[in-house]
Amino acid sequence: MKQFLLKFFTWWNGQTFGTQLWTWRFGELVGTDEQGNRYYRTRGGAIDPVLHFERRWVIYNGYAEASRVPPSWHGWLHHVVDVPPTEETYTPREWEKPHVPNMTGTPAAYRPSGSTLASGRRPKATGDYQPWTPAS
Numbered sequence: 001m002k003q004f005l006l007k008f009f010t011w012w013n014g015q016t017f018g019t020q021l022w023t024w025r026f027g028e029l030v031g032t033d034e035q036g037n038r039y040y041r042t043r044g045g046a047i048d049p050v051l052h053f054e055r056r057w058v059i060y061n062g063y064a065e066a067s068r069v070p071p072s073w074h075g076w077l078h079h080v081v082d083v084p085p086t087e088e089t090y091t092p093r094e095w096e097k098p099h100v101p102n103m104t105g106t107p108a109a110y111r112p113s114g115s116t117l118a119s120g121r122r123p124k125a126t127g128d129y130q131p132w133t134p135a136s
Contacts, residue, residue: 015059023059031086033070035101036061039077039084053079067102 015023027040038059045054056077058069069077072085103109111118 019057019059023057026055027057030056030076030084033073033085034099035068035070037068037073039073065101070099 023040026042028043030039030041032038040059041056042048042054047053048055058077060068075081076084
């Protein structure tokens with residue numbers, strides 16, 4: 001019952017019933033990425049009469065966060081490239097890092113050594129700071 005209510009009333013926990021129905025009626029699965037997100041387009045690549053281009057959308061695996069879309073799929077979703085990454089023969093260079101979603105607000109977020117949220121103790125002041133006073 002909980003899953004039914006979550007799917008009915010929330011959009012950030014995956015697809016809603018409207019998206020599920022639209023995908024079932026008009027969607028064609030194009031591929032998935034390494035995080036399990038599924039990418040769709042209108043069946044047969046049909047041109048939408050209102051938008052004048054084919055619709056493309058993603059159904060997130062879990063929490064809906066746009067930074068979880070890798071760059072290759074982002075380009076396809078936004079019509080920068082016409083060929084989806086599943087049909088490309090691109091091999092990444094050795095200096096390219098794998099895609100990492102934005103971790104801000106999560107326990108895995110970057111916390112520099114001076115941050116109050118960083119684990120451990122804050123380093124002592126080095127003595128190079130001189131506060132401003134109105135009399136000087």
